[in-house]
Amino acid sequence: MKKVYVVQLSSEEREQLQELVKKGNGKKGQRPSALKLTRARILLKADQTEGASAWPDAEIAEALDVSPKTVFNIRKKWVELGLEQALERRPQQNYRQPKLDGKAEAKLVACSCGPPPEGRSKWTLRLLADKAVELELVDSISPETIRQTLKKTSSSRG
Numbered sequence: 001m002k003k004v005y006v007v008q009l010s011s012e013e014r015e016q017l018q019e020l021v022k023k024g025n026g027k028k029g030q031r032p033s034a035l036k037l038t039r040a041r042i043l044l045k046a047d048q049t050e051g052a053s054a055w056p057d058a059e060i061a062e063a064l065d066v067s068p069k070t071v072f073n074i075r076k077k078w079v080e081l082g083l084e085q086a087l088e089r090r091p092q093q094n095y096r097q098p099k100l101d102g103k104a105e106a107k108l109v110a111c112s113c114g115p116p117p118e119g120r121s122k123w124t125l126r127l128l129a130d131k132a133v134e135l136e137l138v139d140s141i142s143p144e145t146i147r148q149t150l151k152k153t154s155s156s157r158g
Contacts, residue, residue, distance in 0.1 A: 005075040007046040007054070013083050017044050038064055039087050042074045099145055104137040108146065109153050111135070 009017070017040045024031055041064055048054040057075075061068040078086040100108065111131055116123050125143035128150075132141050 002072075005072070005079040006048055007043055007075055007078055008049045009043065009047045010049075014044070014047065014049070016083070033089075035089060036087050038066060039074050042066070042071055043078060043083075043086065046071065046075055099138050099141055100132075100149055104132070105149055105153075107135065107137060108132055108149060112150060 020032060020040050021037060021044065024037070042060055045055045045060045045063070046057075055063070057068045057071040060066075060071045074086055108128065108131075112123050112128055117127060120127065125146045128146045129141050129143045132138055132146070
């Protein structure tokens with residue numbers, strides 16, 4: 001059985017959401033995203049406080065052109081995490097630190113602009129990856145990372 005999350009906004013929360021939707025002003029005078037405005041509208045329509053007529057999830061979804069699952073998720077976020085978290089986008093969690101910092105990139109570019117190894121006519125991405133490991137710029141690196149790094153520069157490898 002699906003759990004029911006009941007949205008009962010306080011008068012302050014309701015006023016805040018109505019102002020956000022009406023004026024379209026976010027924090028520091030910035031315009032809020034369309035996602036934030038849609039979430040605010042969902043919460044206003046789902047409000048079951050006395051005197052407020054709550055809409056069913058299917059009607060909210062149809063009126064705001066979102067899926068019923070989205071309405072359910074916003075209700076759930078509001079109940080579990082509060083108003084601010086229900087309105088905001090979830091922060092990205094899969095961010096990785098770059099393998100190469102600025103100095104390492106500069107050394108890599110300088111190496112690629114220099115003469116190729118003996119017996120070779122030009123640098124390949126695999127050779128540059130091996131050279132980066134040899135120079136102890138990184139422990140390991142893929143040729144694709146080398147390609148992306150060199151693509152950012154306007155230098156020519158030949």
